[in-house]
Amino acid sequence: xxxxxxxxxxxxxxxxxxxxxxxxxxxxxxxxxxxxxxxxxxxxxxxxxxxxxxxxxxxxxxxxxxxxxxxxxxxxxxxxxxxxxxxxxxxxxxxxxxxxxxxxxxxxxxxxxxxxxxxxxxxxxxxxxxxxxxxxxxxxxxxxxxxxxxxxxxxxxxxxxxxxxxxxxxxxxxxxxxxxxxxxxxxxxxxxxxxxxxxxxxxxxxxxxxxxxxxxxxxxxxxxxxxxxxxxxxxxxxxxxxxxxxxxxxxxxxxxxxxxxxxxxxxxxxxxxxxxxxxxxxxxxxxxxxxxxxxxxxxxxxxxxxxxxxxxxxxxxxxxxxxxxxxxxxxxxxxxxxxxxxxxxxxxxxxxxxxxxxxx
Numbered sequence: 255x256x257x258x259x260x261x262x263x264x265x266x267x268x269x270x271x272x273x274x275x276x277x278x279x280x281x282x283x284x285x286x287x288x289x290x291x292x293x294x295x296x297x298x299x300x301x302x303x304x305x306x307x308x309x310x311x312x313x314x315x316x317x318x319x320x321x322x323x324x325x326x327x328x329x330x331x332x333x334x335x336x337x338x339x340x341x342x343x344x345x346x347x348x349x350x351x352x353x354x355x356x357x358x359x360x361x362x363x364x365x366x367x368x369x370x371x372x373x374x375x376x377x378x379x380x381x382x383x384x385x386x387x388x389x390x391x392x393x394x395x396x397x398x399x400x401x402x403x404x405x406x407x408x409x410x411x412x413x414x415x416x417x418x419x420x421x422x423x424x425x426x427x428x429x430x431x432x433x434x435x436x437x438x439x440x441x442x443x444x445x446x447x448x449x450x451x452x453x454x455x456x457x458x459x460x461x462x463x464x465x466x467x468x469x470x471x472x473x474x475x476x477x478x479x480x481x482x483x484x485x486x487x488x489x490x491x492x493x494x495x496x497x498x499x500x501x502x503x504x505x506x507x508x509x510x511x512x513x514x515x516x517x518x519x520x521x522x523x524x525x526x527x528x529x530x531x532x533x534x535x536x537x538x539x540x541x542x543x544x545x546x547x548x549x550x551x552x553x554x555x556x557x558x559x560x561x562x563x564x565x566x567x568x569x570x571x572x573x574x575x576x577x578x579x580x581x582x583x584x585x586x587x588x589x590x591x592x593x594x595x596x597x598x599x600x601x602x603x604x605x606x607x608x609x610x611x612x613x614x
Contacts, residue, residue: 292546305551318345318548319369321371323348326348328570342552344552370539371537379535380595382538388541400580415570415572418454418509419527422522423497424521445481450492450504452610456591459597461529475608490511510571529586534589537556
């Protein structure tokens with residue numbers, strides 16, 4: 255603005271530019287304040303007509319832009335119902351959670367407010383909170399969610415749980431040979447049969463913290479030293495390799511992807527090693543959404559019973575207790591996302607040192 259002001263001073267004279275600059279400054283200060291107030295009012299509104307107000311505003315806005323790491327077929331399952339119900343178009347940009355995070359940061363620095371709402375892994379959502387890219391939202395549906403779905407700052411909320419556990423190929427591993435504990439994986443009969451995803455350091459952190467860090471890290475170092483470990487990038491790839499038999503047994507697959515394959519008749523079953531690790535995926539409204547009514551409407555829809563039932567049918571574990579409770583027979587520990595962000599370098603290095611550097 256300084257350069258533009260000096261050019262105007264030279265061309266138009268001090269009096270005219272002073273008036274123009276004052277007017278422009280007033281607009282630049284007033285517009286964001288009104289916008290922020292609107293977002294805050296919408297986010298906090300708890301009246302009985304909340305949904306009606308959101309629908310009316312969303313219809314005027316016409317569309318909403320979602321940035322997500324969800325597989326496109328899962329997004330389509332949500333968008334088809336949302337669009338038909340509310341008459342609001344859901345536009346989608348899909349990428350890996352880290353790609354979405356980076357895109358959002360770059361766009362914000364360029365003052366491009368293109369995204370209205372995010373649905374990503376909890377670690378990336380927590381990072382967006384720290385970058386001040388999210389709005390705090392209060393929704394009446396919060397009372398129905400598991401406690402772990404609610405963040406203390408209120409800027410993102412858990413939509414689904416990616417429960418990480420092991421899986422094996424039922425054609426290659428006999429039922430009587432399935433390990434019952436992580437310590438069982440030291441048995442030489444598993445040599446050359448084990449696989450793991452390349453970046454599951456939060457899983458490792460949660461498991462060894464519960465075991466006792468020193469004891470747990472020694473156990474996994476010994477497992478890799480004795481029996482090797484195949485490292486694969488991507489949970490979808492890894493679980494498909496288990497189904498095909500290329501990786502007979504994997505330690506870290508998403509239960510929903512394994513369940514989808516089991517439903518489809520693939521020769522795969524879950525190991526059920528305890529504890530399983532739950533990674534919360536969440537939803538959050540952008541700090542400066544172009545379509546605030548539509549964004550909050552989609553937010554409430556995904557967290558409510560209808561959206562959560564759609565996710566459940568896709569074999570996800572929903573966070574809404576009215577749709578599904580966590581299985582009581584499955585002991586689950588949750589990733590400590592803020593701590594993992596603070597200690598990311600530590601656990602990434604440990605994970606590489608144990609698995610990638612020593613794998614064979």
